[in-house]
Structure formats: C-alpha cells, structure tokens
Amino acid sequence: MTWWHRLWRRKQMEEQLDRELLFHLEEHTADLIARGYAPEEARRQARLALGGPEQVKEECRDARGTRWLEDLAQDFLYALRTLRQRPGFAAVALLTLALGIGATTVMFTVINGVLFKPLHFPDPDRLFTLNEQTKGISDYRWGDLWAYSYPNYLDCKLESRALEMSAWRYNGGTVSAPGEAEHVDGIEMSSELFPVLGLTLARGRAFLPEDDRPGASPVAIISYALWQRHYGGSTAAIGKPVVFEGKSYTVVGVAPPGLRLSLDAEIFTPIGQNTSVIMQRRDAHPGIDVWARLRPGATLGQAQEELAVIGRRLAAQYPKTNEGRGFVARPLRQELVVEQVGGDRDMLWLLLGAVGLVLLIACVNVASLLLARAVSRERELAMRVALGATRGRLVRQCLTESALLGLSGGALGVWLAAMGSRPFVALWPGSLPRAEEVQLDWHVLLFALGLSLLCGILFGLAPALRAPTRDLEQILRAGARTVATSSRRLHSSFVVTEIGLAVVLLVAAGILGRTLWRLSSLNPGIDMRNLLVARAALAPSILANPARIPAAWQELLDGMRRVPGVQAATVVDTVPMREGNNQVGYWTSAALPEKHQMPLALSSSVTPDYLKVMGIPLREGRSFDEHDRMGSKLVIVIDEVMALHAFGKQDPIGKHLWIPDMPCVGPKGETFYDCTDPYEVVGVVGHVRYWGLAGDDQARVREQFYYPFAQVAEPFLPRWSELMSIVVRTKIPPLNLLGQLRREARGATGDQVLYEIYTMQQLASRSLGEQRFLLLLFGIFAGLALLLACIGIYGVLAYVTSRRVPEIGVRMAFGASRRDVMRLVLRQSLSMILAGVGLGVIAALVAARLLEHLVTGVRSIDPLTFALMICVLVAAALAASYLPAWRASRVDPMRALREE
C-alpha cells in the first residue's frame, strides 16, 4: 500500500486497526480462559499484556508515515476555527496583509515586466547591439560609444562571419495618402533587420536585398496600426501606394501587431535607398543603430575578436576618420532594458522599498495582534503541554495559523495586484518603457507566494516561540491576570518598530511634498499662460525646394495669426521642457581648443518675435528684428547664465563668440564645415528653465543662446524645418482653438500637419510628473503607515491596560485619581512613541539622502519638514492611545479588586 493509499484510506485503516487489536484481545482472552482463568480475570490480563489500546494505536498510526500531514490538516482546521471565532481580528489582519502584499506585488509585477522579462524576440540572448568605440575622446553623454557611420556599417557587415548584422535609423514624417494626412514615427532599415530579429510579417513580405540599394523602386512596410487606420485592415493594401514625405512607396508588407523597437515605428523604408550625403560619409554619425544576431555556432568572443580585426583594418585604410576607432558588441537587452528604462529603474526600486516598509508595518501589526492573543491563550497552551503536546507541535500549530493568515492575505493581495498593476502603469509619469510587458505571470505568483509565507512566518514566529515549556505550574496557577514582562517588552518593541517605519514614510512624503511645492513655485522664465506649442511639418513638396522654405514658414504663421483669438505666432526649433535640444560648443576667441573641451550651450533658432511671444524678459541690449537676415552681421542673444559664464562681470553686448557647429556653409558651399565667422552678442535675456522646473538646476548644460532662423544657410533649411515647432499665444485657453489652427496649418496642398501639441502649462506640469507621482504614492503609503501604526499602538495599549485592570484597581483604591491613571497609561505610550520617533528619525535621514540622490529637485536636510511630520505622527499616536487611557481611568476599583 503506498503512502497515498494510506493517506486516502485513513478511515479504512483505522477500522482495520481496531479489528486487528480486538482479535488479538479476544484470542488472548480465550486462551487464558482455556488455561483456567475466570472470564473477567482473563480479559483483564489480556488487556494488561497488550498495554493501553490508544497508545498502541497512536504508535501504529505513527508507523504509517502520514502523520505530519494529518496533523497539518488538523492544525489547519483548528486555525480556521480560531480565526472564525474572532472575525473582527481576522478581518483586520487579512485586510492589513492584503494591502501590504498587494502593493508589494504590484510593484514587483511592474519591475518583473519592465526589468526582468526577456526581450520578446526569439532567442533574445543571441541579439547584440553594435557601436563604434573611440579611445581617448569621450563624449559628454554617451562616453566613448558612438553610433555607426553608414560606410563603417557596410564594411563590418560584409566582413563579419560571426554576426548577422542589420541597421536602422529614425525617419519620421508625414503620411499624406491614403486617408487624412498625419505625422508618424518611422524608420529606415536594412533588409536584414526583420530576419535578424526573427520577426514574421502579419501580411506581405519583408524587404529583399534587391530593395535595399540605391535606385531600387521605392517600397515600404507599414505598421499593423497604420494598416488599420489608413487601409481599414484590408488585404488589398499590399501593392497599393502609400505617400510618405511626398514620395509614393508601394506597400509590400504589414509588420506584426505590437512590434516595438526602441520606438513605435509606423512606416519602414529600405535604408539602402537613402542617397543623401550624410549616409556616404565615414565621419558622419547619422543616428544609425546596428543590431546583430550571433550566427549558429558562433560565440560572442569570436564576434568581438572579429570586430577588433575589422576595426584595425579600417583604421589602417582610413586613418583620417577611423584612427583610434574600433567596434564593440553589447547585449541588445542592455540597450533596450537597462539604458531605456534608465532613471525609471531607480524609481521602481525606490517604490518597491517604500512598499516594502508598508508591508513590514503590516507584518509587525499582525504580529502584535497575534502575540496579544497568544498571551491570552497561554493557559490553554500550558494545559496542552501538560497533557503531553511537545513544544515543536505547539510551534507548528502557531505557525500553521499564521501561515494560513499569510496565504489568505497573499491570495487577496494577488487579486488586488491583478486589478491594480494596469492602472498603476497608466499613472506612471511619461511613458514607462516596456509597459506592455507588465502582466501577472508565474514569476509574480511565485513571488507573492513566497512573500506571503515569509510574512506568515515572520509575524507568526514571535507568538509561536512563546509557546510555554517551563513553569507550567505557575502559568496554570496564575491564571490570565499578569502580563509577563518579556511579552510587554516584545509588545513595545513592535510599537516602536511601527512608529519608526511610519516616521520614515511620513518624512519621505513630507520631503516630496515640500519639493513639489518649492519646484512649482519656481519661475520658469517664460510666461506660460495661454501658450500653445506644436511641431509643424511643412509640405514635402516645399521641403524639397529649400528656397521656398522661409516663405512657407511665413505663410504658416500668417495662417495661425488669422485664427480669431490668436495674439501672436512664432517659430522655434527647440521648445523648453520638451524632448529635443541642440547642444553646441562655443569659445570666446578664434583660437578654438579641441571640440570636447569647449563649454556647451543650448542653441535655439527663432523668428524675431520669439522672445517677446514667450515672455522671456530682455535684460540688456536688443532682441532680433527684420534686419537680422542672411548676409547681414551674424548675431545672437544669450541668456544671463551664459553671459555670466562667458564674460563674467564684463558687459557682453558687442562681444563676439565663435561657435563652429552653427548652420553655416563653407566657401564652396559645403555643409560639413566648422564656422569661422564670429557671432556678435546683441542682447541678454532671462534664463529659461529649459530642462523643466525640477531638472534645470542640476542640468549639465544650462547656458542658452538664440539665433535668427533667417541666418540659417539655405542647405540646412530642409533639415531645420523638419524639427521646427510653432508657438502660438492666444487670448483664450489655446486648446479651444486647436481645430481651427489645424485647418489653417494644412496649407495649399493639404498635407501640412501639426503634431505633438501641448500647452506650455502641460509641459511644465509634465516636467514635475515624477515628483508628483512619487508624492502621490508616498502620500498613500505614509497615510497607510500612519493608520497601521495607530491601530497597532491602540491595540497594544488596549490589551496591556486591560491586563493591568487589577493593578489599576489597587492604585485607585490607594487614592490615585482618574487623571493619574490616564497619565500613567499615556506616559507608557509616549515612551514607546518617542523611542520609535528616535529610531525613525535616524532611518529617515538615510531615506532622505536616498531621495535626494534619486529624485531631482529634492533637498534632504529639511528640519521643518522633519519636525512637522513628527508632530503629525506623535499627535496621531497619542490620539490612538487616548481611548485605552480613558477606559483605564474609568475602572471601578471595587469591581477590579473583586475580579482579582
């Protein structure tokens, strides 16, 4: 009979055991009678010989090996019964745990999805991203890693045996037919990209090597979403034209739904058909991503070695561009997960830590509830020990009970997490990378299970280890009247811990609140009311003809100004507090140092009234006007930060700056040219918080200058125009005018669109998104912590004072007043609170430093916030102690003494 049989046929086994022993007794009795004993005496002798039947049975049951499970079931049912007896206690404990475990599970679900899950491409560990790597030169942002130049990519691809390479680069633009014109993100890619990633198309075919070369007929793959929007998801779309940036492409395929590279591309075109100069230069780095897959059998080591060889060969062949330049492969996961998630990763861990504190408080709370109960059950437990239960058995029973609590709380928590993780991701400021991966999976379930069991053991251990072993007699005799000092000490240590943890969360929330308050009252440097910004895409036919571009912008602005309610409209290439910036090096003399040694400033090219429309105050000199145009003196306006840095106390007006990276052309009209003509500073304006209200103070590049769009050389106009935004100042809330502005923007050909539309206030508020989000969550956590700590202190005091009733009775009989009694209880509570605050403040100092490190704009040393939050806590905790204290003071001394 197997173990399972023995377990399932318990009843049958018991029956057979009874019959077997009965048979034995009867046979023995019969024998004894046959030998001449009287029947009564025979039966007695037989029973004596066998021993106590229950003990024999117990030993036989032990022999089955199913004992522990039966005990477990028994303990389980017992635990269920005791919990049902006190539904209030059970509900509070379960809710507390469910909240703690649920919140922690939500955070883990997000972290698991965003950070831990593998990339959703087949065999993702063999995918790598390739970069050029320089020795010596280190860029301010990417270190020594560079995007590939296209000729270097072609050489590497041709010569590598270990890696199958592909390349892609951003290529957004306007899709103008079929259907309504709209701006989409897109990429140019080599024909290998989809095969390298292991993607299969939803419809049609991937690019062929024939498509991926200059002069081939223009073909495009469209995203699943674009296919739905513009073609209604019809199969007939394959072979139909799509007009992108004014050029007609034949649709050959539809990408799989939900495809995400590092951006949501909607249209894919062959990179080999791009014949622009920048793609042919070995010294240009036009944002090409190279993704590769290790060929079967090849190792990363081989690939790196091979890349090193290719790098040395190219350096020898093209010393001018490739000297000191090699190639390096890194896991694609590194780029897509680690680098993209970037700062969000710290925030995720920070939140998990905060949630962990809440969970810890919840555990301590349940532990103190359980402990109070365990102490009042001391007599029962002592009785059981006296009847023969072993200590291990009692510990096991206590732990079963707390594990049951933990697991039920965990189940509720997982349910909460299943409901909560989506809304949580939706609340995330900005877009959380890889958010689509956030789902419950077995990792999460395992985590929740482990967490629940851990919590169960954690809060069950203290009561369990109190299971009595010694001094049984005393416990049994003393009854339920006295509170052992050890348990009182344990109780107060629980309260102290809870208060300490609550202090940490409260102070963190307070600091974040103060930070947000301080940041939002900062002067952004512009007048943000009724200001709308949007990127504008000119008609592709105009972009193809640079000479027409300035007039086209003028026309667009005139159109905007015609809309009733619009006060002014202007054009700029980079908008404060939005993605996108243009950092260039400058110098105060013509003797330029190495490029990476020059100070950097943010440059913006603007139409003359930009500064006025934005409300950027002029501090000195003049603003731009119509006379600053092509051929006239080159001029710039700088901000006060740059003025101070570049010229110190000297007057900057009339001074010159050399800025080699400006859009000027060389003597023969070449565009790859370091400008040698100086720019004259004609004005100084106020500083604008370009990096957002929170980020600007810590930003690496804060200096700003403006130059006239009219002085941008003609060959740069198409590239500049791709990036330009319009800024519109209105008399009424600008979003109300959106429809009319869009219609006006459409232009004669109907294919000009506005996109990425925001009010300046939206942008400013978004720049505080992280702080606001953290404040919201920490506020919730701190509130929960405060509530739990108050429940905890109330529960413990209520319990302890109820057990001191006789003592209080004696005190009152000896003349203590009600007020004395209240003072007695409150003093006890205050000492716990103060101890907790003391511990909490130390921990909070550490937490504050962590916040300062992780969240922009936070200043950790903030005595006022500390003091305020601690006052809140002490007040709440004292309020929670008031009721038990009041109750104690109402004790009737006569009754208390009689009870004793």
Added chain:
Amino acid sequence: MTVKSDLPQGTLELLVLKVVALGPVHGYAIAQRLQQVSRFVVRVPQGSLYPALHRLENRGLLAAGWKETETGREAKFYRLTRKGRAQLEKEAESWERLTEAVGLILRLSEGGGE
C-alpha cells in the same frame, strides 16, 4: 504505559520477520510463537509488536491480508514479501556475524585469564 522491551534495538523486527518467514500468520500467533520459541526468556511487549508489524508492512517487507482462521474468525494475516526475505537474510547474516564476533572476544578474554 509502555512496557519496556529488553530486546536490543531492531531485534524485534528481525525476530518478527523470521517468524513470519515460516508461513502466513496473524499478530496474536506471532506474539505467542515468539514467547514459546524463546522459552519465555525474551519478553516481547505485545504493545510494541503491532507498531513493528505496521512499520514492516509500510516498508514493504511484509504483506497483509484478511483471512479466516482455523476457528472460522477473520484475522489479519502477515506474510513475507520478496523484499522482506532479502532483508531477513541480510539481517540474520549480520546478526550472526555480530554474535560470532562478540563470542570470539568473550572466549579470548577467558583464554587469556587461564
């Protein structure tokens, strides 16, 4: 109240195996047989016989079934399994080796004394 056995640990099981090896037999008969064969030298507490039987059954050394006795009553009969027989041989052998060795030592010390 457990009657303390004066058998060395594990010996009871060896004896039970040996008794059962002679043919299918029920618990009471085993108790009697042990007492008779050992000429009342070895006192087997009947209380520990049944747990031993159940342990052996659960380890697969014994198999059990309900059968009628000669007197026409239903009783649980135990018989040796193949695994049980192997175990019996192994344990009997090691027992003999042990007693032989102990005997040798005892004799040696007597010889040394003469």
